[in-house]
Amino acid sequence: MGRASPLLLVLLVLGFFFATYNLLTMFIHNKSINLCKLGEDGSGMFDPVIGMPEDVKSRGSNLRYHVALTATDAPYSKWQCRIMYYWYKKMRNMPGSDMGGFTRVLHSGAPDNLMDEMPTMVVDPLPGGLDRGYIVLSRPWAFVQWFEKATIEEEYILMAEPDHVFVNPLPNLAHGDYPAGFPFFYIKPAENEKIVRKFYPAEKGPVTNVDPIANSPVIIKKSLLEKIAPTWMNVSLKMNDDPETDKAFGWVLEMYAYAVASALHDVKHILRKDFMLQPPWDLEIGRKFIIHYTYGCDYNMKGELTYGNIGEWRFDKRSYLRGPPPRNLSLPPPGVPESVVRLVKMVNEATDHIPNWYTE
Secondary structure, three states: OOOOOHHHHHHHHHHHHHHHHHHHHHHHHHHHHHHHHHOOOOOOOOOHHHHOOHHHHOOOHHHOEEEEEEEOOOHHHHHHHHHHHHHHHHHOOOOOOOEEEEEEEEOOOOOOOOOOOOOEEEOOOOOOOOOOOOHHHHHHHHHHHHHHHOOOOOOEEEEEOOOEEEOOOOOOOOEOOEOEEOOOOOOOOHHHHHHHOOOOOHHHOOHHHOOOOOOOOEEEEHHHHHHHHHHHHHHHHHHHHOHHHHHHHHHHHHHHHHHHHHHHOOOOOEEOHHHEEOOOOOOOOOOOOEEEOOOOEEEOOOOOEOOOOOOOEEEOHHHHOOOOOOOOOOOOOOOOOHHHHHHHHHHHHHHHHOOOOOOO
């Protein structure tokens, strides 16, 4: 072959450069998309606050979320709502928070004595007998009604519960059409495939499409939740009406129903273990955002956990079914984990500042 001309060599070099550049650009772009969906370790854990592009990371009004707290008018529910709302107000305007408005969605069918204390919308419970005594079945029905009645300015919704306390300012953990949810260790769709398949047919895909989550805590686009809520309601009722499913899922049935309803709408959640901590099992708070005090905290005076047995020192929300806990609860003994100590201190601060605390 003859010697190539200098011009041809220059063109070949430039062509090779641009081809390599485009290939690398496509690789990096595709990798970044996959990381957004899966997380760097492939686990599904993705931190949108760190990983968002800079133009999305800036906290514009479109990132604000509305806090929707579903509740009943039972004394047990009301005192928890009051504490939750107190900490919402403290955290709402702190740096790092994307909290917007707040609504207690009261699914008891009638106003109660907290209407002037916190923004509340009254909706109806399920018609008599439909819940079969499982009162949380009214929760998806409450969201359906709320969307029909309310004007919600924010683009996103945080579904919250009365026994949530905001321990750090909570940013919008969702990422576009990917809601953020907390992975519960006891929500195991794959291990319950036989039952899940009754409501999530094989043609929709593998059971692993059903996320190990509940409806709360979840931050989700309002438009997505409007689509999911009616399906969530119908799946909940069908599950509750099926003896095998009702027996298998028990008190977490409505949680499974939300997970299945989301999968039926092809909605995948970003799984955020830092979304929430649950004393006494989670020991440190760190950068987590919500304390969920669903479990009883029982300790002896040496600071040793006595779970399953009433401790010499205890805090358990179920001790206060008929009315609020007293102000100035005693602090745990030395050696009790930070999460429990902080929870009691936060309850004490709230009850100390909420007027007319002992009003039921």
